[in-house]
Amino acid sequence: MYGETVRGTCRAALNALGIRHAAVAVEDQGALDFVLAARIEAAVKRAGMGAGATFLPPPGPGFDASITRDRFRRSRLYLPGSEPKHFLNARLHEPDAIILDLEDAVAPTEKDAARLLVRNALRTVDFGRCERMVRINEGERGLEDVDVVAPQNAHVILIPKAETAEQVVVVDARAQAARRDAGFEGPCLLVPIIESALGCFNALAVASASPNVVALTIGLEDYTADVGVERTAEGRESLWARQTVINAARAAGVAPSDAVFSDVADLDGLRASVLEAKALGFEGKGCIHPRQVPVVHAGFAPTADEITKAQRIVLAFEDATLRGVGVVALGSKMVDPPVVKRALRTLGMAEALAMLPPDWRSRTDGGRAEGGQGRGESSGAGAQ
Amino acid sequence: MTRVLPLTENALGRLVPEMVNGKRQVPFQGVHGHRAEGRKASPPVWSAADYPPDGDKRVASLAEALEACGIQDGMTLSTHHHFRNGDFVGGLLVDVCAKLGKRDLTWFPSAAFPCHAPVIAHMDAGVVHHIEGSLNGPLGDYCTDGRMRGLGVLRSHGGRWQAIQDGEVHVDIAVIAAPCADPFGNANGVHGPAACGSLYFALADSLYADRVIVVTDHLVPFPAVPWQIQGNNVDYVVCVDRIGDPARIVSGTTQITTSPDRLLVAEWTARFVRDAGIMKDGFSFQAGAGGTTLAFAIYLQEMMKRAGVRARFIRGGSTKYLVRMLDEGLTDYILDGQTFDLDGVASMRDNPRHQATSPFTSYNYHGKGFFGTFVDVVVLGATEVDVNFNANVVTHSDGRLLHGIGGWQNCLFARCTILAVPAMRDRIPVIVDEVTTLTGPGELIDVIVTERGIAINPRRVDLLDAVKGKGLPIRDIRDIQRDVERICGGKPAPPRRSGQVVAAVKWVDGTVLDSVWKVDR
Numbered sequence: 049m050y051g052e053t054v055r056g057t058c059r060a061a062l063n064a065l066g067i068r069h070a071a072v073a074v075e076d077q078g079a080l081d082f083v084l085a086a087r088i089e090a091a092v093k094r095a096g097m098g099a100g101a102t103f104l105p106p107p108g109p110g111f112d113a114s115i116t117r118d119r120f121r122r123s124r125l126y127l128p129g130s131e132p133k134h135f136l137n138a139r140l141h142e143p144d145a146i147i148l149d150l151e152d153a154v155a156p157t158e159k160d161a162a163r164l165l166v167r168n169a170l171r172t173v174d175f176g177r178c179e180r181m182v183r184i185n186e187g188e189r190g191l192e193d194v195d196v197v198a199p200q201n202a203h204v205i206l207i208p209k210a211e212t213a214e215q216v217v218v219v220d221a222r223a224q225a226a227r228r229d230a231g232f233e234g235p236c237l238l239v240p241i242i243e244s245a246l247g248c249f250n251a252l253a254v255a256s257a258s259p260n261v262v263a264l265t266i267g268l269e270d271y272t273a274d275v276g277v278e279r280t281a282e283g284r285e286s287l288w289a290r291q292t293v294i295n296a297a298r299a300a301g302v303a304p305s306d307a308v309f310s311d312v313a314d315l316d317g318l319r320a321s322v323l324e325a326k327a328l329g330f331e332g333k334g335c336i337h338p339r340q341v342p343v344v345h346a347g348f349a350p351t352a353d354e355i356t357k358a359q360r361i362v363l364a365f366e367d368a369t370l371r372g373v374g375v376v377a378l379g380s381k382m383v384d385p386p387v388v389k390r391a392l393r394t395l396g397m398a399e400a401l402a403m404l405p406p407d408w409r410s411r412t413d414g415g416r417a418e419g420g421q422g423r424g425e426s427s428g429a430g431a432q
Numbered sequence: 433m434t435r436v437l438p439l440t441e442n443a444l445g446r447l448v449p450e451m452v453n454g455k456r457q458v459p460f461q462g463v464h465g466h467r468a469e470g471r472k473a474s475p476p477v478w479s480a481a482d483y484p485p486d487g488d489k490r491v492a493s494l495a496e497a498l499e500a501c502g503i504q505d506g507m508t509l510s511t512h513h514h515f516r517n518g519d520f521v522g523g524l525l526v527d528v529c530a531k532l533g534k535r536d537l538t539w540f541p542s543a544a545f546p547c548h549a550p551v552i553a554h555m556d557a558g559v560v561h562h563i564e565g566s567l568n569g570p571l572g573d574y575c576t577d578g579r580m581r582g583l584g585v586l587r588s589h590g591g592r593w594q595a596i597q598d599g600e601v602h603v604d605i606a607v608i609a610a611p612c613a614d615p616f617g618n619a620n621g622v623h624g625p626a627a628c629g630s631l632y633f634a635l636a637d638s639l640y641a642d643r644v645i646v647v648t649d650h651l652v653p654f655p656a657v658p659w660q661i662q663g664n665n666v667d668y669v670v671c672v673d674r675i676g677d678p679a680r681i682v683s684g685t686t687q688i689t690t691s692p693d694r695l696l697v698a699e700w701t702a703r704f705v706r707d708a709g710i711m712k713d714g715f716s717f718q719a720g721a722g723g724t725t726l727a728f729a730i731y732l733q734e735m736m737k738r739a740g741v742r743a744r745f746i747r748g749g750s751t752k753y754l755v756r757m758l759d760e761g762l763t764d765y766i767l768d769g770q771t772f773d774l775d776g777v778a779s780m781r782d783n784p785r786h787q788a789t790s791p792f793t794s795y796n797y798h799g800k801g802f803f804g805t806f807v808d809v810v811v812l813g814a815t816e817v818d819v820n821f822n823a824n825v826v827t828h829s830d831g832r833l834l835h836g837i838g839g840w841q842n843c844l845f846a847r848c849t850i851l852a853v854p855a856m857r858d859r860i861p862v863i864v865d866e867v868t869t870l871t872g873p874g875e876l877i878d879v880i881v882t883e884r885g886i887a888i889n890p891r892r893v894d895l896l897d898a899v900k901g902k903g904l905p906i907r908d909i910r911d912i913q914r915d916v917e918r919i920c921g922g923k924p925a926p927p928r929r930s931g932q933v934v935a936a937v938k939w940v941d942g943t944v945l946d947s948v949w950k951v952d953r
Binding site for chain 1: 690692693695696829830857858859860883884919920921922924925927
C-alpha cells in the first residue's frame with residue numbers, strides 16, 4: 049500500500065550506489081524506508097558492487113539530539129542491530145538508553161547488513177529522550193563500526209571485551225575524529241564492558257583510559273566462560289568480578305553498571321537482581337526486553353524510607369552548620385560527612401525522579417516529606 | 433461472474449446493496465434508528481406421537497438423518513463454531529450433502545475457520561451456493577476475490593440471533609455438534625473428549641430451525657445434563673467417531689503475549705480503567721482472549737487485588753486467568769460466551785458461578801434489552817479506527833476479509849468501549865481518515881489505546897474529565913495519526929477494489945452497515 053514510496057526509495061538508493069539497468073525484486077513485508085534503503089545497500093555490496101558509495105536517507109527528527117554526560121543510565125535496552133522492527137517503538141518503553149547492538153546479538157553473516165541498518169536508524173528513527181548507544185564488534189571490525197556510526201550522532205560507544213586501556217584509547221580516537229568530521233559538537237562517550245579475568249585485573253586502567261568514559265559495565269556470559277564456571281542465578285561465581293568493576297569505576301570517577309538479567313519471563317527474579325545490584329553499588333543494569341525497564345527503574349529508585357532518612361540527615365547537617373556546631377548528631381547517632389554526601393545523592397535522585405519537590409525543605413515539617421512516593425507507579429518515575 | 437446490484441447510501445454515507453441474496457434490505461438508519469415490526473419467526477408445531485416414545489432418536493448416519501429431515505436443493509443448513517478451528521462437523525455436513533447430490537445450498541455457520549477451506553471445492557462444484565457467516569482465511573479470500581456466487585453476509589453473534597429470530601434467515605436444517613448428548617437429543621459442551629464449554633451459539637437454531645440434528649462422539653444414557661440444547665427441539669441424533677480435534681478446540685495453555693508494545697497497551701488500558709474510576713466494587717468488565725485483551729485482564733487483576741476491589745461479573749471469553757479471578761474471589765460471577773481453554777471448561781462444568789450465556793441474553797438487540805448494555809467496560813481489538821472513532825474489524829486496510837464480527841458489534845453498547853490497538857501494523861497505520869469497512873459506528877466507541885497514546889472520543893467529556901491529571905498519555909486522535917503517518921511515509925494508497933460488492937456487513941438490528949468489495953490482487 050506504499051508501493052510508490054517503496055519504488056522511489058529503491059530508485060534513489062540504486063542511483064546513489066551507481067547501479068543502472070538492474071532487475072531488483074523487493075518483497076514488501078512492511079519495511080520502512082530506512083530499512084529498505086539499508087537492505088538494498090547491503091545487497092548491492094554483497095554483489096560486489098557500489099564500492100565506496102553509500103546511500104544515506106535524509107535525517108529525521110531526533111537526529112541532532114545532543115549528548116549529555118551527566119544523566120541517568122539506570123536502564124540500557126539492548127536491541128539486535130539486525131532486527132529493525134524493534135527500533136521504532138523501543139523509546140515508548142522509556143529506557144534511559146537504547147543500545148543498537150552490532151556484536152553478540154547479530155549473526156556473523158548479518159554483520160554487514162546490521163551495520164547499515166543501525167547507521168540508517170541513527171539517522172532516521174526518533175529515539176526521543178533515550179541516549180543513543182551502539183555496541184560495536186571486537187577488534188578491527190569494531191573500529192569500522194565506529195567509522196560508520198559515530199558520524200551519525202551515536203552518543204555512546206559500548207566497547208565489548210575490554211581488557212586494556214589501549215583498546216579504549218584506539219576506539220576513542222577513531223570515534224572523536226569521525227564525530228568531529230561529521231560536524232557534531234562535544235565528544236562521543238564510551239562505556240567499556242569488562243568480560244574476562246584479564247579485563248577485571250585491568251578494570252581501573254580501562255575505566256581511566258579516556259575522559260570520555262562515563263561508565264564501566266560487565267558481561268557475565270563471557271566472563272563466566274572465561275573463568276570456566278557456570279553462570280548461576282545466585283551469581284556467587286561472579287561476585288568478585290562485579291565488585292572489582294564497581295571499585296574500578298568508582299576509583300576512576302565513572303558509574304558502575306550491572307550486567308543483564310537474562311530470564312525475560314522472571315520479573316520477580318529481575319527485581320531481586322536489581323536490588324542486589326543496587327546494594328552492591330551499581331547504578332544501572334542492562335535490559336534485553338522492554339518489560340524489564342520499569343522493574344529496573346523501580347529498583348534503583350530510592351525508597352520512601354531512604355528519602356525520609358536522607359532528609360533528616362541533610363536537615364540535621366544544615367542545622368548544625370548554621371549553628372556552627374562541628375559534630376552532627378541524629379538521635380543517638382553521629383552523622384559523618386560521607387553519610388551526608390550519600391544522603392544528598394539520594395535526595396538528588398529523588399528530586400530528579402519527581403519523587404520529591406525541589407523545595408522540599410520549606411514543605412518539610414520535622415524532616416518528614418509531604419510528597420510521599422510521588423509518582424509511585426510500579427513503572428517508576430519517568431525520566432529526568 | 434459479475435453482478436450489478438442497485439446500491440443505496442445509508443445513514444453514515446456508505447454505499448450498500450438494496451438486495452442481498454434475493455432479499456430486500458434496510459440500509460443502516462443510525463445506531464438506534466431502525467425499529468423492526470411484526471412477529472418473530474415461528475417453527476412448525478410438532479407432535480410427540482411422531483417421535484419414538486422410548487426417546488431414542490438415533491439414526492445410523494448423518495446422510496440418513498438429512499434425508500429423514502427432507503433435505504432438498506437450495507436449503508439453508510447451519511452449523512456452529514464452538515469447536516473453532518478444530519471443527520469436523522461443518523466439513524462433514526457439506527461432504528455428505530455432496531454425496532447426496534444436493535446443490536445450491538446456503539451454508540449458515542455461526543463462524544467459519546480455516547479448517548473449513550474444503551468447502552471451497554463444494555462451492556466451485558455447485559453444492560454450496562454461498563456462505564452466510566463470518567469469513568476469514570481461505571474462505572475470506574474466496575469471497576474477496578469475487579468467486580462466491582451469492583453475497584457473503586457478515587453478522588455479529590447477536591445479529592445472527594436477531595436474523596434467525598426475526599425470520600430474516602430461515603434455517604431448514606440445523607446440525608449441532610455436541611461434545612456430550614443423550615439419545616433424546618439433550619446436549620452439552622462440558623463433558624466428553626471434545627468438551628468446549630457452551631453450545632449456546634446453536635441455541636437459536638435449535639429453537640427456530642425446521643429440523644434439528646445432533647451429532648456427537650460421546651453418547652451418554654438419558655439425561656445428558658446440563659441440557660444446554662434440549663432434546664425436545666431435536667429430531668435426530670447421529671453418533672460418529674470424532675466431531676472435532678480437541679487440541680484445536682481449546683488450548684491446554686493460554687499464552688499471554690510477549691510483545692512489549694502490546695503489553696504496554698494492555699497496561700495503559702488497565703490503568704485507564706482504574707484511573708477513570710470504572711474499577712470499583714461491583715463493577716463489570718469484558719475482555720476477550722486476544723493477546724492484548726488477555727494481558728489487560730491480568731494487569732487489571734493485579735490492580736484490583738492491590739485496591740481490594742471485587743467485580744460483580746466478568747463477561748468472557750473465559751480462560752484460566754478469568755477462572756483464577758473467580759476462584760480468588762475477585763469476581764462474583766463469570767458470564768461466559770465461549771470458553772478458550774481447559775481450565776475454563778472445567779470451571780463452567782463445576783462452578784455454578786461460572787455461567788454459560790447465549791447470544792440471546794448477552795447480545796440480541798431485538799429483545800427486551802440485553803446485558804451487554806450494562807457491562808461497565810469492554811476492551812476490544814480492531815483492524816482500523818478512523819479519526820471519528822468509527823472502526824473496522826472485518827477487513828484489513830487492503831480491503832480483504834480477515835475476521836468475523838463475533839460479539840464485537842454487540843459489545844460496543846457497553847458503558848465504556850475501549851479499543852486496544854497498535855498505532856501501526858508493520859508499515860500500515862491503524863488510525864486512518866476513513867475506515868475501509870465500517871463495522872462499528874464511532875458514536876459507540878469511547879477510547880482508543882495505542883502504544884503511542886490514548887485518544888478519548890470528544891463525546892465522552894466525562895471520561896476526559898475523569899482521567900485529567902492522572903499521568904496517562906491522553907492525546908488527540910489526529911496527533912497520534914500524524915505521528916504514525918510521519919513514520920510510515922504519509923497515508924497509504926487506498927485498496928484496489930472494484931465496483932463489485934462481495935459481502936454485506938449487517939448492523940445488530942439487521943440493517944446494512946457497509947459493503948465489502950471485490951479486491952484485485
